Amino acid sequence: MNWDDAPADTPDRLVGSAADREDQAVEAALRPKELDEFIGQERVRQQLDLVLKAARQRGATADHVLLSGAPGLGKTTLSMIIAAEMSAPIRITSGPAIQHAGDLAAILSSLTEGEVLFLDEIHRMSRPAEEMLYMAMEDFRVDVIVGKGPGATAIPLELPPFTLVGATTRAGLLPPPLRDRFGFTGHMEFYAPAELERVVHRSAGLLDVAIDTDGAAEIAGRSRGTPRIANRLLRRVRDYAQVRADGAVTRETAARALEVYEVDARGLDRLDRAVLHALLKLFGGGPVGLSTLAVAVGEERETVEEVAEPFLVREGLLARTPRGRVATPAAWSHLGLVPPPQGGGTSQGGPGQTGLFGA
Numbered sequence: 001m002n003w004d005d006a007p008a009d010t011p012d013r014l015v016g017s018a019a020d021r022e023d024q025a026v027e028a029a030l031r032p033k034e035l036d037e038f039i040g041q042e043r044v045r046q047q048l049d050l051v052l053k054a055a056r057q058r059g060a061t062a063d064h065v066l067l068s069g070a071p072g073l074g075k076t077t078l079s080m081i082i083a084a085e086m087s088a089p090i091r092i093t094s095g096p097a098i099q100h101a102g103d104l105a106a107i108l109s110s111l112t113e114g115e116v117l118f119l120d121e122i123h124r125m126s127r128p129a130e131e132m133l134y135m136a137m138e139d140f141r142v143d144v145i146v147g148k149g150p151g152a153t154a155i156p157l158e159l160p161p162f163t164l165v166g167a168t169t170r171a172g173l174l175p176p177p178l179r180d181r182f183g184f185t186g187h188m189e190f191y192a193p194a195e196l197e198r199v200v201h202r203s204a205g206l207l208d209v210a211i212d213t214d215g216a217a218e219i220a221g222r223s224r225g226t227p228r229i230a231n232r233l234l235r236r237v238r239d240y241a242q243v244r245a246d247g248a249v250t251r252e253t254a255a256r257a258l259e260v261y262e263v264d265a266r267g268l269d270r271l272d273r274a275v276l277h278a279l280l281k282l283f284g285g286g287p288v289g290l291s292t293l294a295v296a297v298g299e300e301r302e303t304v305e306e307v308a309e310p311f312l313v314r315e316g317l318l319a320r321t322p323r324g325r326v327a328t329p330a331a332w333s334h335l336g337l338v339p340p341p342q343g344g345g346t347s348q349g350g351p352g353q354t355g356l357f358g359a
């Protein structure tokens with residue numbers, strides 16, 4: 001899976017995958033602390049288990065780890081688990097926070113032996129910092145430049161061995177020399193509904209929310225494959241259950257609560273549905289150009305393209321084609337609409353252009 005088209009930051013949406021303030025406040029309490037507690041991502045978990053066990057047996061610092069995947073899938077959580085499994089402290093920072101090589105030098109020179117440095121959004125680090133990181137990762141050494149111009153001198157600085165855990169939503173954007181310096185790369189996938197159900201159950205236990213299997217399944221099915229969203233929906237459902245029901249979360253309570261919040265059975269919210277609705281009702285399922293579609297829903301082109309579309313594409317509801325956006329048969333059935341008869345596309349599609357159905 002290519003994460004380069006991962007959803008953009010969408011902090012205000014209930015189904016946005018970036019962390020909002022409330023998430024940040026409660027996530028620490030919900031994070032699994034050990035590898036065995038971490039749900040799903042079987043392959044990454046097994047591979048990482050081996051990497052960490054081997055390092056522990058050798059009494060060495062673990063290899064540098066790169067974690068790639070969409071926001072909210074557990075990269076920060078895994079980095080904390082790596083530190084915990086290695087009984088090492090962890091320092092957390094991010095690419096955008098390191099704009100100068102000096103910022104990075106300051107962090108690196110204050111690391112203790114074996115410490116884990118978690119660098120979120122590593123693809124957004126500045127170039128000079130990135131180059132400094134190459135040497136630090138490989139030789140545990142940096143050259144600190146003192147002075148300017150012809151009189152500038154490089155003072156070598158030895159670093160204690162440390163483990164860098166880099167996280168990125170865009171592994172494809174990392175320069176190969178940086179990617180190659182990681183001993184282990186784990187690609188995080190979206191979670192299966194059954195895995196999310198376990199996430200919901202676990203979080204409900206920690207938050208002291210009574211929930212049955214069907215209630216957890218209902219929330220999981222609307223969580224877009226993302227634990228962060230599952231936890232957020234659980235909190236909104238808990239509010240509803242507390243105010244409008246007896247506090248217990250059943251399938252019915254969960255469904256009614258999420259209807260109030262306009263998150264439908266497949267996890268689409270109002271924006272997603274507006275895009276689909278326009279595509280189907282106004283343009284007969286497409287093809288239609290992105291700009292036209294954006295005008296039809298009263299949104300910016302970028303919002304439609306970066307916020308709504310990635311999930312619609314992933315869900316197989318919308319296709320991006322060279323001729324424009326096209327609805328799939330699943331989109332029609334999801335909105336309970338009937339596709340026009342074959343060859344019955346709208347004039348938007350032009351003669352002979354009837355989207356997927358005319359092909």
Ligand SMILES: Nc1ncnc2c1ncn2[C@@H]1O[C@H](COP(=O)(O)OP(=O)(O)OP(=O)(O)O)[C@@H](O)[C@H]1O
Nearest residue numbers: 027030031038039071072073074075076077227228
């Ligand atoms: N495998 C998992 N099992 C249980 N809970 C999980 C799992 N993965 C993530 N979570 C929960 O989802 C929330 C978000 O996870 P986390 O912050 O680690 O995601 P992330 O990938 O680092 O996101 P971002 O890229 O936005 O920083 C956390 O509260 C965490 O408890």
